[in-house]
Amino acid sequence: MERHFDENLQALKYHLMKMSAMAEVMIADAIKAVVERNETVIPGVYQREEQVNHMQVEIDETCLKLIALHQPAAGDLRFILGAAKANAELERLADESINIIQRAQSLMKEPALKPFEIIPEMAMIARGMVRDSLHSFVNRNVDLAREVLLRDDRLDDLKDSIAQELTEYMTRDSAAVSRALNLLLISRYLERIGDHATNISEITIFVVEGRDVRHHADQKVEG
Amino acid sequence: MERHFDENLQALKYHLMKMSAMAEVMIADAIKAVVERNETVIPGVYQREEQVNHMQVEIDETCLKLIALHQPAAGDLRFILGAAKANAELERLADESINIIQRAQSLMKEPALKPFEIIPEMAMIARGMVRDSLHSFVNRNVDLAREVLLRDDRLDDLKDSIAQELTEYMTRDSAAVSRALNLLLISRYLERIGDHATNISEITIFVVEGRDVRHHADQKVEG
Numbered sequence: 055m056e057r058h059f060d061e062n063l064q065a066l067k068y069h070l071m072k073m074s075a076m077a078e079v080m081i082a083d084a085i086k087a088v089v090e091r092n093e094t095v096i097p098g099v100y101q102r103e104e105q106v107n108h109m110q111v112e113i114d115e116t117c118l119k120l121i122a123l124h125q126p127a128a129g130d131l132r133f134i135l136g137a138a139k140a141n142a143e144l145e146r147l148a149d150e151s152i153n154i155i156q157r158a159q160s161l162m163k164e165p166a167l168k169p170f171e172i173i174p175e176m177a178m179i180a181r182g183m184v185r186d187s188l189h190s191f192v193n194r195n196v197d198l199a200r201e202v203l204l205r206d207d208r209l210d211d212l213k214d215s216i217a218q219e220l221t222e223y224m225t226r227d228s229a230a231v232s233r234a235l236n237l238l239l240i241s242r243y244l245e246r247i248g249d250h251a252t253n254i255s256e257i258t259i260f261v262v263e264g265r266d267v268r269h270h271a272d273q274k275v276e277g
Numbered sequence: 278m279e280r281h282f283d284e285n286l287q288a289l290k291y292h293l294m295k296m297s298a299m300a301e302v303m304i305a306d307a308i309k310a311v312v313e314r315n316e317t318v319i320p321g322v323y324q325r326e327e328q329v330n331h332m333q334v335e336i337d338e339t340c341l342k343l344i345a346l347h348q349p350a351a352g353d354l355r356f357i358l359g360a361a362k363a364n365a366e367l368e369r370l371a372d373e374s375i376n377i378i379q380r381a382q383s384l385m386k387e388p389a390l391k392p393f394e395i396i397p398e399m400a401m402i403a404r405g406m407v408r409d410s411l412h413s414f415v416n417r418n419v420d421l422a423r424e425v426l427l428r429d430d431r432l433d434d435l436k437d438s439i440a441q442e443l444t445e446y447m448t449r450d451s452a453a454v455s456r457a458l459n460l461l462l463i464s465r466y467l468e469r470i471g472d473h474a475t476n477i478s479e480i481t482i483f484v485v486e487g488r489d490v491r492h493h494a495d496q497k498v499e500g
Contacts, residue, residue: 118351118355118358122351125348131344135337135358135361138362139361139362139365228449228451231447232444235458242462242465
């Protein structure tokens with residue numbers, strides 16, 4: 055029984071890592087659609103979203119079974135509940151890639167606006183946050199989790215900075231309004247991805263230290 | 278033991294209902310700040326957000342204790358895991374009120390733009406969705422849950438409609454860009470609240486029917 059539980063727990067971690075890796079590819083491809091105006095990546099993002107949806111259902115069922123069949127001790131129970139929550143965060147952040155793709159499709163219908171380098175920079179930070187927050191969770195690494203929380207501030211600053219730049223752009227050039235708006239929304243979706251990674255990191259600290267840091271500041275609120 | 282479990286389960290439901298009622302007041306007050314330019318409601322929204330944060334932590338601990346102490350049967354276990362997930366949704370949707378308040382504060386610094394009646398209409402729908410999704414969850418009422426899912430489509434339509442109107446507004450009048458942008462973001466926050474209520478309704482159906490309807494369509498993606 056004991057080994058069976060450990061094996062199932064390992065499988066749970068493996069599936070979460072796989073889902074996280076898939077979400078990372080989705081973000082990268084969605085941003086490729088935005089920056090390179092590359093349409094060929096689009097179908098793959100939609101396909102991966104369906105796979106992620108299936109994985110989410112599977113992972114929830116695994117969590118339920120692990121608890122029902124093995125009646126795990128307090129620490130493991132906390133980890134499994136954390137896994138169910140991290141699972142929901144991963145699915146949501148993968149969904150943001152679809153939001154980005156839809157804005158990219160709208161952008162491709164008009165001539166390109168000047169490149170905004172903040173967008174790929176934000177995407178790189180957000181992807182790193184997703185990867186490292188999930189690593190911190192499965193390895194119960196609170197140092198890494200805390201480090202991810204710090205990176206969210208950088209993402210928020212970049213979001214504010216591009217919002218200001220795009221607002222000025224829209225004010226100056228009315229022909230650019232709808233394109234600038236699409237870019238602004240894309241920056242918000244990237245910031246949401248960072249928020250979900252932040253949530254996963256906070257779940258890690260909650261699971262490992264039994265302390266709740268989720269409301270350590272107002273980091274989760276967009277502002 | 279049996280009665281003790283039922284009492285704790287009742288308390289869990291009661292706390293979720295209380296949290297939902299508090300979130301509803303937060304949404305109403307945040308929209309009052311937007312529509313009536315009423316500053317006096319603002320401190321109350323921030324105070325309630327802190328209360329909601331505390332409630333979230335308490336509810337999670339209650340869920341853990343219920344599982345660890347009572348080793349509930351499959352149906353109850355599913356309900357408790359659902360409660361932990363609904364708990365997270367409630368906290369997130371309450372947070373959206375803070376995002377709305379921050380946009381309202383920014384709007385109050387400039388002369389009022391013409392009233393956009395879609396905003397209070399969206400707020401009314403979103404509040405009803407929050408209330409009814411939580412009712413559907415605690416009463417395991419799948420009919421009500423499904424009815425909430427339908428209302429989300431209306432909210433999405435209103436969001437698209439105001440986005441189009443505000444984009445045209447910004448294109449015509451460059452002096453209105455930053456105000457129109459704030460209103461557009463507010464409509465997005467309201468739509469997010471509807472998404473969270475949708476998630477709670479889907480959790481209800483999952484808990485009651487053991488079926489996963491979370492990926493019944495692309496409703497969760499903003500588009």
